Amino acid sequence: MISKPTAMLLTGNHAVSYGAMLARPKVIPIYPITPQTPIAEKLTELQLSGALEAETMTPESEHSAMAACITASLAGVRVFTATASQGLMLMHEMLHYASGARAPIVMANVNRTIGSPWGFWPDQTDSLAQRDTGWIHYYTESAQESLDTVLQAYRTAEQVSLPAMVIHEAFYVSHSLEVVEVPSHAMVDSYLPPFTPEIMLDPSINRSWGNVVNQEMFWRHRKYLGEAMEQTLEVAAKADAQWKELTGRGYELVEAYRCADAEVIIVTMGSMAGTTREAVDMMRARGLAAGLLKVRLFRPFPVQKLQSLLKGVPRVMIMDRNFSPGLGGVLHQEVKAALYGMKKAPPLYGYLVGVGGLNVSPALIEKLVRRTLREKAEINSIWVGE
């Protein structure tokens, strides 16, 4: 029991575990994979110590872990799990099943390269490849933000009946130690009421889920799922504002940092947002008018917010730590689509940086900003590295 907010030295992964513990999940089916494993280890340790009262389940695969998450959630309890990379790939089928069943599961995903070849490096392609699965996707940049976002994700997911993924990158966030303020149980309890769904799998309610539907029913089901996604924008913004009221920490769904009068705005997600914030300060100090736009909520994609923040900006550069072969950077393409047809749409410069976990330094960011100011925008994303 955490009786008052406590500062602890935690890795990003352990911060996630504390966030999950504070949410009081009742069932945790979880399967180990590097670099997610410390999340699972800390949870089982907290359970053994009595700090966490939950059924932990150790199935033979991520596929079964997610299968159990879905039914446990539908049977009326709060659930948590975590995975990474290949594990998320194996879950893919069940991710669709989870959102289809409208199960408000919260899962942490630690971004790691997908094989082959084998690698362990931070790369966001694993979770971005799940963008059409009907999950809410949050990208976080620090241990503190990951802890806070797990709790915001529960609050949002349970109001809109959609599953939510909290995503941070391998090692840069997952294994870096930071001082994290762990909120008290009482604070979290006041923020996150117990999960008490009206409809669940229970003989006394006698409702079923998942059997075959006709075309019209399926169409209607997808439409409702889309409406829940739209609703999520407002619910998630409110959940963030309420968390800020309670703890003093808010992140917004899209954060604009020093964007006023910027000649170049850098759009990115995850740990690169933290590096960019530093780079922006350095560039501003040297008279280079750069700003950061951090996309924290990737699904639902905050199209209107991006339009209003990027309208009339002289130049916008997008940094992607992912790659969609045959198309380019996923965030680049999504921003392009979001701004299409808008009056005073800015020219977009897409950079494939940090793919495969390459380091993205403030110096590199400044170099790209200078290039952006110098060159004409190109349609395709440009490879940066070597």
Added chain:
Amino acid sequence: MENKANAARYYDIHEEKVFNSGHQACPGCGQALAFRYVLNTMGPETIAVVPPSCAAIISGPQPYSSMRIPVYQTTLEASAASAAGIKRALIARGKEHVHAIAIAGDGGTYDIGFQALSSAAERGEDIIYFCMDNEGYMNTGTQKSSSTPRYAYTTSTPGGKPTKKKNLAEIMAAHQIPYVATATVGFPDDLVRKVKKAKEIKGTRVIIILTPCLDGWGLADNASVKISRLAVFTGIFPLYEVENGVKYTLTHGSDGTPISAYLKPQRRYRHLTAEQIDTIQQEVDEQYDILLRRVKCFA
């Protein structure tokens, strides 16, 4: 012949009306009978998991259901994990008395669902897993599964399956779970008794039920019960139970009827040569002998 006499003598089953008429099974389907005996014995304090299979069709299309219990339809490989998730939630909610069961086909059990089932058994999940074994992917139009017996015709083994049926009962017994049983619709009293017994036990329980597929096996609409009894009397599908991986009990077995009596009525075996029938007879005899020795050894 004693087996035949015994089985015919009584048919006294107390049924709770969980499974209903109006379901979508083919006329005379062996699996529909199994559904009736299983669900009406489990009773209303049950939540069922069903993967894609004939079982999913029999469950009924939205918004209808042939069962008066909550049913969750999962993916083909996930039945055991899905049932375990339900049971864990029930435990967390203090509703441990509610049963979580899975009803899957042999494709969803012997093949794609095996990994999840093996893990659930190893973890000792408190579920009852029913495998409706019709020896192939019948819902997709008769393709071979690892439960399809040697030489049987399927559309993916048009020349007859060259390899043996996987012995799932023995594999599950090797997990040393509290209860593994084989049963069939030709012996409803035996099937019901096994379901009742499983209900009283905690931990992972697996019951494999031979449910003839009239279309896939090539049989008349009224042949389901008859052929499943012949499967027992010829010894190709003996009825037994294994407790904790060691205590074997034969409930109904071979009476010496030759295997040809079982094979001949089935279209899936009509291409067999005399040598192939001999081979099957030899394999059945060998396996049956091993089973008898196990029963004796652990008696």
